[in-house]
Amino acid sequence: MNVTKLLAGRTAYMRASEIRELLKWATSDVISFGGGMPDPSTFPLEDIARIAAYVLENYGNKALQYGQTEGVPELRDELAKFSQSNGIKASAENIIVTVGSQEALELLGRLFLDEGSTIITENPTYIAALQSWRVYRPKIVGIPMDDNGMRTDILEKEVRRLKSEGANIKFIYTVPTAQNPMGVTMPDERRKHLLEIAEENDLLVVEDDPYGYFLFDNITVTRLKAMDRSGRVIYLSTASKIFSPGLRLGWVIAEPEIVRWFALGKQALNLNTPTLNQYMLLEGLRRGVIQRNIPKIVELYKKKRDAMLTALESYMPKGVTWTKPSGGMFIWVRVPEKIDTKEMLQVAITKYKVAYVPGHGFHVNEGEGRNTMRLNFTYSTFEQIDLGVRRLADTIREFL
Ligand SMILES: Cc1ncc(COP(=O)(O)O)c(C=O)c1O
Structure with missing residues (x-):
């Protein structure tokens, strides 16, 4: 049967994720710097096993039942407290679990x-x-980045231009x-500028x-949501990198x-976030499992970032440059213009046994960033980081 002719027009704008395609290589002899996966040793497995048993014993049917679309009320309260410890003033009514x-x-x-x-x-x-x-066919306007994140000076001009065009x-x-x-972080000064631009132009x-x-490196910043005085910041966060x-x-x-609108949209999508999992996050926060996990993650990932930076310094040929991430999971690499990292990927995987995400897909406009790639430094072991970067350097040399 020809299903293609039945598909909606919007499917033409659904692109296969290069990251998803790559995840399957992670189990082979290929060293993968591709997906954004945490180091599995950061999963608090024993705590989660105890919590799962506790939740089933103590919350029983409640944890197995449908739940409110906005989320389990106790979890929304707990997330409000957790957010306050991160500088964000919020109460349960400001929160929806996704x-x-x-x-x-x-x-x-x-x-x-x-x-x-326009976005x-x-x-x-x-x-x-x-x-x-x-898939919603918006006009996407990309603002260039530097080592301090989005260039808000350019943002200001672009907003002015877009507004003048209606x-x-x-x-x-x-x-x-x-x-x-x-991997770069926007300093507070620039965050303030971004919010000023949003205020002046009444933007979300x-x-x-x-x-x-x-x-890493004792850098501290204030969340935009913590600076938000007029309710124009929609803040998104996740348990994915700090719990599971x-x-x-x-x-x-x-x-x-805004939370009410999210709830209305979510009703049609999945009614509610899995209730059992929400109770597990509730217990993870109440017991401080997550709060204790975070400093361990910082320590491990800083070492991994440093290991990858050292390997890049040692093995990469001249003309290759990269960011020094202030946190997170990724290093962004730029290779000489003549190399198309998407074309190089197949050789990297099949001949050199190393994978990365070609940078082009992260760009807003067709044709941009063909000589860039994203490397994940959290999933691989220290040995794999060293060997994988050496393999990647060999791959690049072949294409120079
Ligand atoms: C910037 C950003 N947003 C959102 C997500 C989605 O994460 P999740 O759906 O696991 O919370 C990720 C995951 O890597 C991310 O890097």
């Missing part, structure tokens, strides 16, 4: 985007956010802390914050009116 932050990204598209709406993002930006939103700007999307894919800001919990990505738990913090 199936990872990914669901929140999808809901943003459903709630805000029409064909021809502003960092360029490069998180690939799966672009994937979620492209654009309907729906939101500015940013991953201000340990950005995916570049989406702050996507999976990595704000693990910054397999539980698929994230949350949104926003004005109650």
Whole structure:
């Protein structure tokens, strides 16, 4: 049967994720710097086993039943407390629990985007956010990045230009802390500027914050949501990198009116986030499992980042440059212009047994970033980091 002819027009804008395609290599003899996977040793396995048994014994049927679309009330309270410890003033009515932050990204598209709406993002930006939103056919305007994140001086000019053209700007999307894919962090000064621009032009800001919990080198920043005085920041976070990505738990913090819209959108998507998992996160927070896990993750990932930076320094040929991430999971690498990292990937995988994510897909416009790639430094072991970077350097040399 020819299914293709039955598919909706919007499927033409669904692109296969290069990251997903790559995940399957992670189990072979290929060293994968591809997916954004945590080091599995950071999963508090024994605590989670105890919590799972406790939740079933103590919450019983409640944990196995359908739940409120906004989330388990006790968890929303607990997430409000957790957020307060991260500088964000919030109460339960500001919070909706989602199936990872990914669901929140999808809901943003459903709630805000029409064909021809304008959204502003960092360029490069998180690939799966672009994937979620492209099906709604918005105009995506990318703002260049430097070592301090989004160039807000350019943002200011772009907003002015777009407004003068009558654009309907729906939101500015940013991953201000340990950005995916570049690993860079926006200092507070620039955050203030971003919010000033949003204030002056009455714009919503989406702050996507999976990595704000693990910054290295004693860097501290203030979350945009903590600086938000007019309820214009929609904050997204997740338990994926500090507890377990397999539980698929994230949350949104926003004005109650925005939370209500998210709940309406979520009802049609999945009614509620798995109740059992929500109770497990509740217990993980109540017992301090997550709070104790975070400093251990920071210590391990800092060492892994340093190991990858050392390996890059030792093995990469001249003309290759990379970011020094302030946190998170990724290093962003630029190779000489003549190399197309997507074309090189097949050789990297089949001949040299190393994988990465080609950078092109993180870019807003066709043709950009063909000589870039994203390397994950958290999943591989220290030995694999050294050997994998050596293999990658050999691959690049073959293409020079
Ligand atoms: C910037 C960013 N946003 C959102 C997500 C989605 O994470 P999850 O759905 O696991 O919460 C990720 C995952 O890597 C990410 O890097």
